[in-house]
Amino acid sequence: MTSDRGPQFTSALWNEVANKLGIQVHRTTAYHPQSNGLVERFHRTLKAALKARLQGPRWTDELPWVLLGLRTVPKEDLDTSSAELVYGEPLTVPGEFVNPNSRLHSSNNLFHSLAERFAPIPTSHHGLSTPSIPPSLKNARFVFVRRDCHRGPLQRPYDGPYRVITPGPKTFRVMIGRREEVISIDRLKPAHVDLTQPVLVAQPRRRGRPHITQNQELFTDRYAPLQSNQETTRSGRHVRLPLRFQ
Numbered sequence: 001m002t003s004d005r006g007p008q009f010t011s012a013l014w015n016e017v018a019n020k021l022g023i024q025v026h027r028t029t030a031y032h033p034q035s036n037g038l039v040e041r042f043h044r045t046l047k048a049a050l051k052a053r054l055q056g057p058r059w060t061d062e063l064p065w066v067l068l069g070l071r072t073v074p075k076e077d078l079d080t081s082s083a084e085l086v087y088g089e090p091l092t093v094p095g096e097f098v099n100p101n102s103r104l105h106s107s108n109n110l111f112h113s114l115a116e117r118f119a120p121i122p123t124s125h126h127g128l129s130t131p132s133i134p135p136s137l138k139n140a141r142f143v144f145v146r147r148d149c150h151r152g153p154l155q156r157p158y159d160g161p162y163r164v165i166t167p168g169p170k171t172f173r174v175m176i177g178r179r180e181e182v183i184s185i186d187r188l189k190p191a192h193v194d195l196t197q198p199v200l201v202a203q204p205r206r207r208g209r210p211h212i213t214q215n216q217e218l219f220t221d222r223y224a225p226l227q228s229n230q231e232t233t234r235s236g237r238h239v240r241l242p243l244r245f246q
Helices: 012-021 033-053 063-072 082-087 107-117 214-222
Strands: 142-146 158-166 171-176 179-184 188-190
Touching: 033 063, 063 082, 142 171
Parallel strands: none
Antiparallel strands: 142 158, 142 188, 158 171, 171 179
């Protein structure tokens, strides 16, 4: 099974269920959807079809009709539909249940037409882009990692340098802080450092909410509302008595 690195796929419960069922889980690298490109491309097509048909908040009511259309429409590169590849013949859509002009084909013609459709047709790939990978990356001992998340106009696009643990043809195992991360080579750039001197390895960015500094605590205490003896009327208004009456 191939999945991304979402928390629902990296939890201990998910790993325990996979071990019980004998499922071998493969996780894609971070910020690299090309690792699971077929699924991501189908999700894009499915969302576009739901947006075109959806008229209310209940998208689950339109999902069966959208899936029926996606499974029966012929693909341009294959010249056939997904249902024909699975079942050997097209699905009967609701508009074809009553067809007065239907003709019965002979068994011989049906056999020859099915034999032609069963011929293997290679799937064509479109939009393949060759990333620019530096030749010195395969021998690099330290690398920079591209930051693919949202960043400001003045933030650096790369973090690092980080130490390479195990290089590979498609992914590198890099030590980031105290954790070993598997990163695609499309996000890496070799770090040209002086190996005769100690290399200062970068520390990863902190995750979660930022800690409150001492100045922020003083600012919060300074502008906190003052607690005073107040009386409340029957209507809920707060009345502050003068000092001479307290």
